[in-house]
Amino acid sequence: MNITAKKESFGARLLKNMRKNWILYLMITPVLLYYIIFSYVPMYGVLLAFKDYKIKLGILGSPWVGFDHFQRFFSAYNFKRLLMNTVGLSVYGMIAGFPIPIIFALMLNYLRHRKLKKAVQMVSYAPYFISTVVICGMISIFMSQDSGIFNVIRGFFGMEPVDFLAKPEWFKHIYVWSGIWQGMGWSSIIYISALAGVDYEMHEAAIVDGATKIQRMIHIDLPSIKPTILMLFILQMGGLLGVGFEKVYLLQNSLNRSAASVISTYVYEVGLVNSDYGYSTAVGLFNSVISLVLVVTANQLSKKFAGESLF
Amino acid sequence: MKWRKSGYRKSYSDKIFDIVNLLVMIILLFIFVWPLWFVVIASFSDPNQVWMGKVVLWPKGFTLISYEELLQYKRIWTGYANTIFYTVVGTLVNLAMTVCGAYPLSRKDFMPRHVVMILLMITMYFSGGLIPTYLVVSKLGLVNTRWAMIIPGAMSVYNMIVTRTYFMNSIPSSLQEAATLDGASSFQYLIRVVLPLSKPILAVIGLYYAVGHWNDFYSALIYIYDDSMLPLQSFLRDILMSTKLTLNNMSGVDMATAAAKAQLAQTLKYSVIIVSTVPVLCIYPFIQKYFVKGVMIGSVKG
Structure with missing residues (x-):
């Protein structure tokens, strides 16, 4: 009973951690942004391999061509x-x-x-x-x-x-x-x-x-x-x-x-x-x-x- | 029967091994040194002597014509200035980004550190490839700007892990407790304690990055079209790989001019290699031991 009462939800703990160590979160932000933009967005761009790419239509709008x-x-x-x-x-x-x-x-x-x-x-x-x-x-x-x-x-x-x-x-x-x-x-x-x-x-x-x-x-x-x-x-x-x-x-x-x-x-x-x-x-x-x-x-x-x- | 100082007999097979080993090492020393040495002496030699294969161990017909020729080749100096810019700015960006990644991930009280580590490590094993990356850089409007040489390679996960390992293993965590007790924030602790104690690793990583920028040819090939922004390596490539070009353009030119032209192109190659490689090789002996240290820290499984 006591133990469960003490246990906070994950979100609450994360929020507390963020408040306490906000500097660490601030520092990691550019790093994460960099990897999202220059690694994960291109990974999503791999969809191009299955599309007939038209610049005007963008990656999502271009028609699928399968394999x-x-x-x-x-x-x-x-x-x-x-x-x-x-x-x-x-x-x-x-x-x-x-x-x-x-x-x-x-x-x-x-x-x-x-x-x-x-x-x-x-x-x-x-x-x-x-x-x-x-x-x-x-x-x-x-x-x-x-x-x-x-x-x-x-x-x-x-x-x-x-x-x-x-x-x-x-x-x-x-x-x-x-x-x-x-x-x-x-x-x-x-x-x-x-x-x-x-x-x-x-x-x-x-x-x-x-x-x-x-x-x-x-x-x-x-x-x-x-x-x-x-x-x-x-x-x-x-x-x-x-x-x-x-x-x-x-x-x-x-x-x-x-x-x-x-x-x-x-x-x-x-x-x-x-x-x-x-x-x-x-x-x-x-x-x-x-x-x-x-x-x-x-x-x-x-x-x-x-x-x-x-x- | 002969006995060695240590008191053990040196076997016949060991004697042969020692001699063979010594010979192999001397030959290897020669194989590593001679090609570099040859470029040095050829750059100071009479082009005609080099052309005839007479220059082997010492310069023949000492001359500076190769360097004089190079001085007139203005594009090289533009490239030189660009490369210095890319190396300095690029390395500073790299170091800032690497510390921004390594420091939070080295802290046990940074909750999402495992998730972030996994996210970053995935990028080591899988990437979108040339075209998807190119499209992102192009969408951001970076193509054919100086930033294309710096931002797409803003940090490497490998170097970040090496730095993080150093932060975790070489800086006692008691220092952090002491700093916290004294009322220092995480940021103050980083600036006043962690970074000063991490000078060796920052030097190693910085040098890795700097050499990478200095030698970078790929980024410019893909992202830069303007001559005014091209780095040294791009111009080097034009000069070094150009014999085929001169030979192709030779139809219709008389033999003497053609030969002179070919010799000139050949001559320029030696001096341009020296001028472009000397900065790296000059600082090399001083930093060599740090490079070795970096490899060893990196080999510790993170």
Whole structure:
């Protein structure tokens, strides 16, 4: 009896809280407004994917077309190519790019020269802060047919020079390996800090038992940083279809286009260049739904088999 | 048999491992440094020598022609001024918004904090996409104004969560009780206690945002049409990715002019990379340790 009498309604408690902490509510207002306007209104705008958008009629007034845009995309002549390029670039990028920072961190962890360790760490982070535009500029310099370093090396071995950026078959290698060059140092930070937290007593015990460094890596370090590895793996799964727009867009030219067009560049082309709003939104929606499914699946799998999850 | 100081025998396999490891690291050091170093030396070298592939480790035929050429390229300096404006104003807006989000959400006595957190985190995993966002920005009349470079990216949920984690874990809650007893309001507590104690994280987050603005090419590509408002990165793109353009326009021009033109375009590339990247790389060594700290705070599950 007494307890129920003391309990106020939710509304009353909220009102009381608002009165007491009005400053906090005032502060959060612009943040909420920002996300409503720039995230939730566009989410509502996703309706465009099912409409034949007419500027005069607005989103609500435009006629429904159901799944027409999606059907058009699935039967487009370049659908298969776009999907294959997108998935190909990210799967290749993940297979090559995911383990490298882990191996790099493990090896760096056993490097005994302190100064060299510091130096390697410092220079390996630097490329991360260089803009995509400059990275692509550097790629075009180093890949150039007449004076680029790769062709100089090829010439040294008596091979013919290749115009790498004009060859579709080279595109994925250029894209993935330049990405690894730029990102491996930065991605390794999180593993390096996880490795620093590994209990040294385990290593001492292993040393006494005569374990080699490679054995210690495999049996002590790797299991210790497993949660970190899984967490990053889930996050990367979500990005599987989210191949960065900027780099592909900047590196594509009329000659390598068959390999250098992905879903995100297509969304830009049909949307902003051709102003085909409904269709572009549908393609974008297809992309984000698959990404969402992938991240949730990876999360559930990891939860089930490894007991680690992001949400 | 040799024994190490620690008293344990160093196995044969470990010796090989140490040597291989050392070699790999030295090679990696070279792979990371050389491309950057090459751009520096090429910018100071005779364009003809660079063109012939003679410049490898040191500048050849020292000259400043590349920079002189750049000085005459007025558009770059407009872009530079614009980028400085976008970076300064954008970062200030970002920081203000991030604190406005992180502080209430870090307070246990802020009732709707769970609901708000969920609302914000959804936006990390799902977005409306290019066109719906473009239409919103366009409806607000922001397209082709300077605000389009600042407002649509006013804050990032990720950075807000990092800041909130710092507020919650690194500032003892006893301070809040003490401040309340002394009659300080939440706002006074934020200004006098929380923010001064959070300088390290604000520096990290601020630098994340600033580098993001400095390197931003996407926003301008989508929202800005006027040359006078374009940032540095847009002009950089015109110069850096332009060989194809010059080559395409070369029909009808005689060979010597064409070659000179191509060399000039190539030369400009090196100096423009240096001039645009130096501000970021110059402050980089000083802030490097803070960046690392930021990644670590961010990796703590919120």
